[in-house]
Amino acid sequence: MDLKRLFVLDVKRSFARGPSSAYTIDDLRVQAARRLPRIIYDFVEGGAEDEVTVRRNRAAFGEIGLEPEYLRDVARRDVSTTILGTEVASPVVLGPTGLQRLAHVDGELAVARAAGAMGSIYVAATASSYTIEQIAAVSGGPLWFQLYLWSSREVLAGLVERARAAGCLALCLTIDVPVLGRRERDLRNGMSVPPRVGLRNALNAVRRPRWLYGIAQGDDLTYVNLRDALGTDGHGLSLMEYMDTRLTNPAATWEELAWLRSLWDGPLVVKGITSVADARRAVEAGSDGIVVSNHGGRQLDGAPATIERLPQIVAAVGDRVEVFLDGGVRRGTDVLKAIAMGARACLVGRPYWYGLAAGGELGVRRCLEIYNAELERALALVGRPTLGDLSPDVVRMPAGWAVE
Numbered sequence: 514m515d516l517k518r519l520f521v522l523d524v525k526r527s528f529a530r531g532p533s534s535a536y537t538i539d540d541l542r543v544q545a546a547r548r549l550p551r552i553i554y555d556f557v558e559g560g561a562e563d564e565v566t567v568r569r570n571r572a573a574f575g576e577i578g579l580e581p582e583y584l585r586d587v588a589r590r591d592v593s594t595t596i597l598g599t600e601v602a603s604p605v606v607l608g609p610t611g612l613q614r615l616a617h618v619d620g621e622l623a624v625a626r627a628a629g630a631m632g633s634i635y636v637a638a639t640a641s642s643y644t645i646e647q648i649a650a651v652s653g654g655p656l657w658f659q660l661y662l663w664s665s666r667e668v669l670a671g672l673v674e675r676a677r678a679a680g681c682l683a684l685c686l687t688i689d690v691p692v693l694g695r696r697e698r699d700l701r702n703g704m705s706v707p708p709r710v711g712l713r714n715a716l717n718a719v720r721r722p723r724w725l726y727g728i729a730q731g732d733d734l735t736y737v738n739l740r741d742a743l744g745t746d747g748h749g750l751s752l753m754e755y756m757d758t759r760l761t762n763p764a765a766t767w768e769e770l771a772w773l774r775s776l777w778d779g780p781l782v783v784k785g786i787t788s789v790a791d792a793r794r795a796v797e798a799g800s801d802g803i804v805v806s807n808h809g810g811r812q813l814d815g816a817p818a819t820i821e822r823l824p825q826i827v828a829a830v831g832d833r834v835e836v837f838l839d840g841g842v843r844r845g846t847d848v849l850k851a852i853a854m855g856a857r858a859c860l861v862g863r864p865y866w867y868g869l870a871a872g873g874e875l876g877v878r879r880c881l882e883i884y885n886a887e888l889e890r891a892l893a894l895v896g897r898p899t900l901g902d903l904s905p906d907v908v909r910m911p912a913g914w915a916v917e
C-alpha cells in the first residue's frame with residue numbers, strides 16, 4: 514500500500530510549539546500550565562473558596578443553545594463594533610488584571626502591544642506591574658484604566674489624573690472587592706508580593722527556568738502605580754493582606770461613584786454587577802456602561818453565573834447604558850451568545866494570561882485571533898453575518914433566566 518495516499522507526514526507540525534500551535538483558548542491554558550510554576554498558575558486559575566462560581570460561569574454557557582438559520586448570504590462576515598463610541602476590530606476586550614509580569618517579563622507592555630495590534634480595547638489595572646504611563650507609551654490602541662475604590666480620595670484623584678494624562682479613554686471602577694475573596698489556593702501556596710516560595714514551590718519553579726529567568730529581569734515586582742501612595746513597596750505581605758489593607762475600602766458606598774463621576778467627564782464603566790438592583794444604582798449614579806461580572810469567581814463564591822443574569826440586567830438598563838459581560842468566556846460562541854442576549858462586548862481575564870504566559874505579546878495576539886476566528890465562523894453558522902444582526906432569537910436559554 515502507498516503510505517503517501519494514507520497520510521502526509523508534516524515534520525514541521527511535529528515540532529510546532531508555542532502559541533502559534535494553539536487552536537483553542539484551552540490549548541493556550543495547557544501551554545501556560547507547562548510554562549508557569551504551580552504557585553503562579555494557581556493564582557491565575559483559582560477562584561474563591563470552593564470555586565463553585567468559577568465552574569458555574571463556564572457551565573452556564575453550556576446551557577444555552579444556538580438556533581442556526583441557513584441560506585442567508587454570510588459571504589462577508591464582520592466582527593467589528595463600537596464600544597462607548599470607540600471603533601474596535603473585535604468585541605473581545607482584554608479586561609483588567611493585576612501583576613501581569615507574573616506571567617511574562619513584558620507583562621502589561623506585551624498585552625498593550627497585542628491589543629493595539631489587534632484593534633482591541635485593553636483595560637489596564639491599578640494593580641499593574643508596569644505603570645500606566647509605561648503602558649500608555651507602548652499601547653497603539655484604545656486604553657481604559659481600572660480603579661478600585663481606594664480609601665483615600667486624594668490617591669484616587671491622583672490616579673484619575675494620571676489616567677487622563679496618559680490618554681485613557683474610559684475609567685472602569687471595580688466595585689466587587691469590599692474585601693478580597695478568600696482564594697485558598699493562594700493561601701496554601703504562600704502567594705505574596707513578590708512570591709515567597711517554600712521548598713516544594715521552589716523546586717517546582719526551578720523546573721521552569723524560562724519563567725525564572727523572566728521574573729528575575731527588571732525592577733522588583735510590585736504595584737508600581739501605587740509606590741508613592743503606599744510609602745512602602747509592601748514586600749513581605751501576603752497577597753491577601755496586601756490587597757485587603759491597601760487596595761480595598763470596605764466602607765465605600767454608592768456616594769463614592771457619584772464623587773468619581775464629578776472628577777471624570779469621559780466614559781465611566783462600573784464593573785462587578787450581578788444584580789438588577791446594583792445595575793440600576795450604577796446607572797443612577799451616572800455610569801455610561803456596566804460590566805456584569807463576578808470577578809471570574811474570585812470574590813463571592815456562590816455568586817450567580819454572569820451570563821444567567823445578563824438578560825434581566827439588559828432588560829432593566831440596556832436602553833440607558835452599554836452592558837458588558839465577563840466570566841468564563843472561552844469560545845467565539847460564548848461571545849456570540851452574550852451579544853445575542855444584549856451585551857455590547859465581552860471582557861476576558863484568564864484567557865489572555867494563558868497567551869501571555871505561553872508566548873508574551875504573540876501569545877496574547879493568538880488569544881484574540883482565536884476568539885475572532887471562532888466568532889466569525891459562528892456568525893456564518895448561525896446565519897447572521899455581523900454582530901448587529903444578532904438578536905435574542907439566536908439563543909435558546911433555560912427558562913427563568915429572563916424573569917426577574
Ligand SMILES: Cc1cc2nc3c(=O)[nH]c(=O)nc-3n(C[C@H](O)[C@H](O)[C@H](O)COP(=O)(O)O)c2cc1C
Pocket residue numbers: 556557558570608609610611638639640659687784806807808809810811839840841842860861862863864866
Ligand atoms: C490573575 C487575575 C487578576 C485579576 N485582577 C483584577 C484587577 O486587578 N482588577 C479587576 O477589576 N479585576 C481583576 N480580575 C478579574 C478580571 O478582570 C475578570 O473579571 C475575570 O478574570 C473574568 O473572568 P475570566 O477570567 O473567566 O475571563 C483579575 C482576574 C485574574 C484572573
